[in-house]
Amino acid sequence: MGDKFNIDLLAALIDGEIEDPKIKSELESFITSDTEAATEFKIQSLIKNLVRRNTGVVSASPKLRRRVQKKLMAEVELPDATVTLKPITQQYISYATVAVIVLALILIVFNRPPLSDDYNFAVEQTGADNMFIQAQFNFQALLNDQLKTQFKSDSPEMIKNYFEKSGVKYSTIIPLLDQMSLSGAFVSDEFGDKFAHHTYSTPEGKLVYLYQVNEQTLHSGTKIKLTKGLIKYIDDGGCYVYSQGQTSTLIVKVKDNIFSVVSNLPRIELKETFCNIK
Amino acid sequence: MNKQSIKLYVEFEKEAIPHMDDLYNFAFWMTGKRRAANKLIQKTYLKAFRFYAKLENGTDYRGWLFRILKNSYLNMYSKTPDQVGSNQTENLSENMKSFLSYNPSPENHIFFQLPDNELSEAIAALPEELKTVIVLCDIENFSYDQIADFVDCPIGTVRSRLSRARKLLFKKLFECANEKGYISK
Numbered sequence: 001m002g003d004k005f006n007i008d009l010l011a012a013l014i015d016g017e018i019e020d021p022k023i024k025s026e027l028e029s030f031i032t033s034d035t036e037a038a039t040e041f042k043i044q045s046l047i048k049n050l051v052r053r054n055t056g057v058v059s060a061s062p063k064l065r066r067r068v069q070k071k072l073m074a075e076v077e078l079p080d081a082t083v084t085l086k087p088i089t090q091q092y093i094s095y096a097t098v099a100v101i102v103l104a105l106i107l108i109v110f111n112r113p114p115l116s117d118d119y120n121f122a123v124e125q126t127g128a129d130n131m132f133i134q135a136q137f138n139f140q141a142l143l144n145d146q147l148k149t150q151f152k153s154d155s156p157e158m159i160k161n162y163f164e165k166s167g168v169k170y171s172t173i174i175p176l177l178d179q180m181s182l183s184g185a186f187v188s189d190e191f192g193d194k195f196a197h198h199t200y201s202t203p204e205g206k207l208v209y210l211y212q213v214n215e216q217t218l219h220s221g222t223k224i225k226l227t228k229g230l231i232k233y234i235d236d237g238g239c240y241v242y243s244q245g246q247t248s249t250l251i252v253k254v255k256d257n258i259f260s261v262v263s264n265l266p267r268i269e270l271k272e273t274f275c276n277i278k
Numbered sequence: 279m280n281k282q283s284i285k286l287y288v289e290f291e292k293e294a295i296p297h298m299d300d301l302y303n304f305a306f307w308m309t310g311k312r313r314a315a316n317k318l319i320q321k322t323y324l325k326a327f328r329f330y331a332k333l334e335n336g337t338d339y340r341g342w343l344f345r346i347l348k349n350s351y352l353n354m355y356s357k358t359p360d361q362v363g364s365n366q367t368e369n370l371s372e373n374m375k376s377f378l379s380y381n382p383s384p385e386n387h388i389f390f391q392l393p394d395n396e397l398s399e400a401i402a403a404l405p406e407e408l409k410t411v412i413v414l415c416d417i418e419n420f421s422y423d424q425i426a427d428f429v430d431c432p433i434g435t436v437r438s439r440l441s442r443a444r445k446l447l448f449k450k451l452f453e454c455a456n457e458k459g460y461i462s463k
Contacts, residue, residue, distance in 0.1 A: 008434070011441040015415060017422045039370065040441075042378045047444035050389050050451075051416040054397050060302040064316050068298070068323045072290070075327055076283035 006030065007040050014044045062189060121230040122242040122249070129190070131224050131260050135211045136249055138197065139262035142209055149184025149199055159185045159198055167194040170214035173254055174198060175277050180208055190223045208263040208270075215258055226251070226258070234258065239275035243267045250274050290330045293339045294323065300340065300418065301347050307413040308351055310402035318354060322347045344428060348410075370445075374452050377461060388460045389451050400450040408443035415440055 009018065009027055018024045031041045125132035141147035151162040156174035159182065163172045166187040174182065177200065185198040200208040213224050218231055230251060233240060239252040248270050250261040254277050261274050301322065305315035326346050333342070401409060410429055414420040426433045455461050 008437045008441045011444065012422065012437050015422065015440070017437075039375055039378055040445075043370075043448045044441065044444050046378075046389065047447050047451075048416050050397065051401070051412065051447070054390065054394055055307065055401075055417050057299065058303050058306040058312075058315075059299045060319060061316075064302070064319060065295075065298065067316075068295075068320055069291075071320060071324055072287060072327050075324070076287050 007037065010037065010041050011044050014041070014048055119229070119233070120242075121227065121233065121240055121251075124227045124229065127225065129223065129225050131211065131213055131218065131226050131258070132230070132249060132251065134224070135209070135260035135262045136247070138211065139207070139209045139247065139249075142199065142207060143264070147186075150186040152184040154182045156182065163187065163194075163196045168196045169194070170196075170217070170257070172196045172212060173257055173259075175254075177273055179203075179273075180206075193217075193223055195224065202265065206263060206265045208261065208265060211260045211262075212254075212257045213260075215253065215256055218258055231258075239271065241267060241271050241275075252277070286331055287327075290327055294326055294330070294343060297340050297343050298323075301343055304344065304413060304418055305347060305351065307398075307401060307417055308409060309355055310398065314355065318347065318350055321350045321354070325350065341424065341427065348428060370449070373456075373461075374449070377452060388455050391460065392451065392455060392458075396451065396454050400447055400454070403450065404443060404446060408439055408446060411436055411439045412443040412447070 006027075009023070010031070012018050013024065013027050018027065030037045032038070122132065127133065138147060142149075151159065153159050153162070156176055159174050160172055162185055168187060176182070180200040180202045183199045183201045185196070188195045188197060195211070195213055197209065197211045199210070202208070215235075217224055218226055230240060234251055234253045237253075239250065241248055241250045243249075246264045248263060248265070248267045250259070250263075250270055252259050252261075252274055259274065259277075261270065263270050265273075298319065302315055302319055305318040305322075306312060309315050309318065322343065326343055329346075333339075401412065404412065407429070411425055414425045414428060415422075420428065422433050422436050425436045429436070452461070
């Protein structure tokens with residue numbers, strides 16, 4: 001042994017590409033008995049290890065993803081209003097899906113009276129930067145597995161830590177609740193500001209999704225919005241619940257944060273759990 | 279805009295977008311620059327989308343996207359292929375051989391202490407055909423079969439190029455480490 005062909009086989013041995021045990025064994029003997037083969041083997045495995053360990057995965061940035069989406073949407077002539085509905089989490093979410101869901105929500109809102117006891121704030125909430133709309137959209141995406149939590153934990157402290165480390169600048173509140181367990185969290189990015197989202201699950205398999213924003217951000221209305229009427233209602237201590245089919249959306253103020261909670265729990269259970277959190 | 283277009287777009291998103299990170303990783307290591315990689319990815323996805331409707335069911339979307347990326351890369355960035363003569367890769371100096379025999383443990387190896395940019399620059403400086411196989415094998419974890427299919431050559435050639443690429447990288451990094459005084463005489 002010792003010709004070029006067999007020396008090249010050493011690369012294949014290191015890469016796990018030699019399946020024949022006889023050839024494997026011959027190569028291993030070759031390495032131990034031949035100095036040149038031993039040198040070659042060291043070089044191949046050294047460099048493979050080095051490249052493997054020292055080259056991290058370089059991912060596409062969210063900005064690049066958005067740019068690609070825009071270009072693709074331009075190819076099918078999707079209208080500008082849809083293009084501005086940016087993905088609102090670090091996970092990739094389709095613009096067309098956003099368009100379909102928002103359109104469906106608007107149609108349903110106008111064609112079927114909501115079950116809310118209060119003034120119909122839901123019908124006034126529009127736009128991709130609206131917290132109410134974002135929460136409903138994210139909930140659907142979680143249910144359909146198009147969106148996944150990035151950090152899995154049942155510990156409020158660990159989730160708080162995750163939010164801080166991920167760049168969420170406001171103080172987050174992670175309630176511990178009876179009858180449901182914390183399951184995970186993710187962070188979204190709106191023009192460089194990070195926002196906190198976490199989820200709970202119940203023994204019956206229901207999902208509770210909680211999106212919280214500091215009230216200052218909502219009052220300023222620059223990055224995330226709610227209508228003034230709804231903000232005033234919850235500032236005054238109100239707890240707004242809107243139900244549609246199996247899903248309810250609840251908006252309430254807890255300390256300095258506004259919670260938007262969406263769930264497929266029964267409306268009354270959602271209200272009892274979250275309207276009384278202080 | 280029509281329903282058919284939206285349906286196509288939604289399907290394309292579902293099949294193609296999840297591979298963007300893998301594709302981007304390859305584009306970055308081949309071009310060595312984020313900006314160039316960004317351009318390449320945009321071009322690749324646009325091209326892919328335009329041909330998407332013609333694909334058959336059961337297509338290996340990842341492989342298909344990588345092929346489009348490869349062709350886009352060759353069109354945009356590839357220079358005349360460098361010929362790497364066998365004497366460039368086969369003859370190790372005595373210093374290099376001694377270096378290997380006195381540095382058996384990869385984790386404590388001097389090469390692992392070199393700044394990251396030395397490795398990425400060494401990879402970027404490789405001739406195209408060698409750079410391609412080393413990025414696909416050691417960074418993207420392609421099998422030899424997949425690499426052979428991608429570069430359109432026999433598996434033996436893949437093996438040989440990988441072997442030469444690693445040897446050439448070794449020589450470059452040795453020279454770099456030597457210049458920086460990492461290697462004691």
